[in-house]
Amino acid sequence: MVSKENQQIAKQVISAIGGQDNVVSFAHCATRLRVVVKDRSKVDEEKLDNINKAKGHFFTAGQYQIIFGTGIVNDVYDAVENEGVSTTSKSDLNNVAAEQGGLFQKAIRMFADVFVPIIPALVATGLFMGLKGLITQPQILDLFGLTPKAIPTQFNTYFSILTATAFDFLPVLVCWSAFRVFGGTPILGILLGLMLVNPALPSAWDVAQGNAHALMFFGFIPVAGYQASVLPAFILGYLGAKFEKWIHNHIPNSIDLIVTPFVTLLVMSLVGLMLVGxxxxxxxxVILHVAEWIVALPYGIGGLLWGGINQIIVVTGLHHALNIVEIQLLANTHWNPVNPISSASIAAQAGAALAVGLKIKSSKMKQIAFPSTVSALLGITEPAIYGVNLKFIKPFIFACIGGATGGFLSSILNLRATGMSITVIPGVLLFLNNQLPLYILVCLVGFGVAFGLTWVYYSKKSFDDKDSDMISAKNNPTDTTNLPVNNEIISAPVSGSVESLSKVNDPVFSNETLGKGIAIIPKDDKIYSPVSGTITVAYPTKHAYGIKSENGAEILIHLGIDTVNLHGECFTSNVSQGQTIKKGELLGTFDYQTLKKKGYDSTVIIIITNSDEYSSIDKVTEGIVSTQNSLLSLIL
Incomplete structure (x- = not known):
C-alpha cells in the first residue's frame, strides 16, 4: 500500500522531470531513482533539488539519478509506478539511455569499453619509465659512485623490456579488447594483433627512421609493422569480430569450429595489412598531429584551452575518448604533455571544493566537501564536481579557470609525463625526474587559483542562504522506529582490505550523500551480518542489504558498483526482509572474482544511513580485516 506521503513525493518527481509524457523509462537501484527523459529542457532541476526526502540528483550516462537512500527509494519507486509511469529494469534503462544518446554517445561508450581495460598496462609502463628516469639521473648515480656510462648493458636491456613491451605490442592489446567488446573470440583478436606486429614485417620504427622500406603490394600498397598503432587495431578488431559473428550465423555447426577461425583470420589479415592498416x-x-598542435600552441595557449575545458569534458562523459590521444602520444613520443594539464584541472576542482567546505556553515555540505577534496587530490573528481562545485555553479567555473591557469603554466614549462591515467598526488610517480618540482608547482597553481577565486567571490551569507534553502527543503526526516539509538561497534561483514569511502568509484557513496561509512576490497565471497538486528531491505537482485541493529544503527551493505544490472547473477541470499538476525550470521554470498571478470567493481560498501544521529563515526581497523573484526565505532 502506497502511503500518501510517498504518493506526494512521486507527484513531485513526475512534475520535476516534465510530466509523464516526458518519461522514456523509470528504474531504481539500491539508493537512487534512475530516469531517462525525452527532452531535458522540460526538466526543472530546481524542483528536483527540492523533492521531499531526496538527498540530491545528478545527470550522467543519459539518465537523471535522484538519490533517496535504501528503503525510501523502493517506496517512492512503487508510488511512481502507481501513478502509471513506465518502469523497467536498470540494465534495460541503461540501454535506453545509450540509445537516447545517439551515435556520438554510443561511439564514446564504445571507445571507453575497448580502451579502459588496457589502461592498467600502460599505467605500469609509464611508472617503469619514471623509475628508470629516476634511477639513471646523474645525481642519483653519483650517490653510488657511478656514471651513466657505467650502467650495465643488462640493466638497460631489462628496462627496455619493461618500458617497450606494452607499446610494441599495443595493437595486440587493442585488437584483443575490441574482439572482446564486439562479441568476437578474443584469442582471434590476439592473433590478428600479433600479425600486425609480426617480425617478418619491417618495423614501424625502422621505416619511420629510414632504416628500412615498407613492403609494396601490387606496386602501391605500403605494408609495414604497426607497432604502437591504435586505430588500425581498433578498426580491425571491430570488423573482425563482426565478420566472425556473420560467419557463425552462415556456417553449419558441424564445420563451424574449423571454418570460422580459418576464414576470419585469412580474410581479416589481408584486410588489416592492405586496407585498414x-x-x-x-x-x-592526423589525430596525433592535431593533438600535438593544440598542446604546442604558442605562449601557453594550448595548455590554457585544454586545462580550461578538461573537467567540462568530464561532466559530458566524453573524457574516455581522450584516452586514445594520450595512448598515441606515449606510443609515438614516449611522452604525455596532456597529463600535467589534466592534473592541474583536477587539482583545481579540489581547491574549489575545499574553499566551499571552509566557507560554508552547513555541516552536511562540509561532510561532502572535505572528503570530495581528498578524492580529487587522488585523481577522482566526480564527488567534488557533482557533490559540491556544480551545486553552486560558480566554484565549478572558478575550478575551470584554475585548470586553465595551471594548464597555461604547464605548457610554458613544457611539462611531459612518462605515463597516463594517474594524476595530482599519485601523478607524482610520472615525474620522477628533474620535472618533479615544476609538476608540483603546476598542481599548486591550479589548486590555489580555484581556491582563491572561490574564497574571495563568495560571502558566507550567499553560501549559507542558498545551502540552507536547499537542505531545509530536502531534509524532512521521519522516525521509522521506536528503537533508541545507542553507541555501537560495527563489525566487518567480509574479509578484505579496508579502504576510505572517498576512494569508492561512485559519487553517491564517496561524497557521503547517503551517510558516513567505509569500504572493503573483498578477499572472501561470504557476507556476514555486522550486527544483531532486523533485515529492513533484502533486494531481489541480492546485491544489497539493509539492516536495523538492536541499538538503532541503520546499515546499508552494498556489494559492488552497479551490480544491480546482474539481476542476481553471482549472488546468493540467505535472508528475507523482516527477518531477525544475529551478529555473524551469514547473509549471503557473492562471486567477487567473476564480478571483476565481467568488468564490475567488487568493492563492498558499508554505509551508516542514519549518520546524523551520531556525533562521530570512526574507523577502528586499518589495512587487512577479517569478518567480525571491529570496523566502525558509532558514538552518540
Missing part, C-alpha cells in the same frame, strides 16, 4: 594509420597520424 594503411588508411587508418594515416588517420591516426
Amino acid at each position: 594503411p588508411i587508418f594509420r594515416t588517420v591516426e597520424q
Whole structure:
C-alpha cells in the first residue's frame, strides 16, 4: 500500500522531470531513482533539488539519478509506478539511455569499453619509465659512485623490456579488447594483433627512421609493422569480430569450429595489412598531429584551452575518448604533455571544493566537501564536481579557470609525463625526474587559483542562504522506529582490505550523500551480518542489504558498483526482509572474482544511513580485516 506521503513525493518527481509524457523509462537501484527523459529542457532541476526526502540528483550516462537512500527509494519507486509511469529494469534503462544518446554517445561508450581495460598496462609502463628516469639521473648515480656510462648493458636491456613491451605490442592489446567488446573470440583478436606486429614485417620504427622500406603490394600498397598503432587495431578488431559473428550465423555447426577461425583470420589479415592498416594509420597520424598542435600552441595557449575545458569534458562523459590521444602520444613520443594539464584541472576542482567546505556553515555540505577534496587530490573528481562545485555553479567555473591557469603554466614549462591515467598526488610517480618540482608547482597553481577565486567571490551569507534553502527543503526526516539509538561497534561483514569511502568509484557513496561509512576490497565471497538486528531491505537482485541493529544503527551493505544490472547473477541470499538476525550470521554470498571478470567493481560498501544521529563515526581497523573484526565505532 502506497502511503500518501510517498504518493506526494512521486507527484513531485513526475512534475520535476516534465510530466509523464516526458518519461522514456523509470528504474531504481539500491539508493537512487534512475530516469531517462525525452527532452531535458522540460526538466526543472530546481524542483528536483527540492523533492521531499531526496538527498540530491545528478545527470550522467543519459539518465537523471535522484538519490533517496535504501528503503525510501523502493517506496517512492512503487508510488511512481502507481501513478502509471513506465518502469523497467536498470540494465534495460541503461540501454535506453545509450540509445537516447545517439551515435556520438554510443561511439564514446564504445571507445571507453575497448580502451579502459588496457589502461592498467600502460599505467605500469609509464611508472617503469619514471623509475628508470629516476634511477639513471646523474645525481642519483653519483650517490653510488657511478656514471651513466657505467650502467650495465643488462640493466638497460631489462628496462627496455619493461618500458617497450606494452607499446610494441599495443595493437595486440587493442585488437584483443575490441574482439572482446564486439562479441568476437578474443584469442582471434590476439592473433590478428600479433600479425600486425609480426617480425617478418619491417618495423614501424625502422621505416619511420629510414632504416628500412615498407613492403609494396601490387606496386602501391605500403605494408609495414604497426607497432604502437591504435586505430588500425581498433578498426580491425571491430570488423573482425563482426565478420566472425556473420560467419557463425552462415556456417553449419558441424564445420563451424574449423571454418570460422580459418576464414576470419585469412580474410581479416589481408584486410588489416592492405586496407585498414594503411588508411587508418594515416588517420591516426592526423589525430596525433592535431593533438600535438593544440598542446604546442604558442605562449601557453594550448595548455590554457585544454586545462580550461578538461573537467567540462568530464561532466559530458566524453573524457574516455581522450584516452586514445594520450595512448598515441606515449606510443609515438614516449611522452604525455596532456597529463600535467589534466592534473592541474583536477587539482583545481579540489581547491574549489575545499574553499566551499571552509566557507560554508552547513555541516552536511562540509561532510561532502572535505572528503570530495581528498578524492580529487587522488585523481577522482566526480564527488567534488557533482557533490559540491556544480551545486553552486560558480566554484565549478572558478575550478575551470584554475585548470586553465595551471594548464597555461604547464605548457610554458613544457611539462611531459612518462605515463597516463594517474594524476595530482599519485601523478607524482610520472615525474620522477628533474620535472618533479615544476609538476608540483603546476598542481599548486591550479589548486590555489580555484581556491582563491572561490574564497574571495563568495560571502558566507550567499553560501549559507542558498545551502540552507536547499537542505531545509530536502531534509524532512521521519522516525521509522521506536528503537533508541545507542553507541555501537560495527563489525566487518567480509574479509578484505579496508579502504576510505572517498576512494569508492561512485559519487553517491564517496561524497557521503547517503551517510558516513567505509569500504572493503573483498578477499572472501561470504557476507556476514555486522550486527544483531532486523533485515529492513533484502533486494531481489541480492546485491544489497539493509539492516536495523538492536541499538538503532541503520546499515546499508552494498556489494559492488552497479551490480544491480546482474539481476542476481553471482549472488546468493540467505535472508528475507523482516527477518531477525544475529551478529555473524551469514547473509549471503557473492562471486567477487567473476564480478571483476565481467568488468564490475567488487568493492563492498558499508554505509551508516542514519549518520546524523551520531556525533562521530570512526574507523577502528586499518589495512587487512577479517569478518567480525571491529570496523566502525558509532558514538552518540
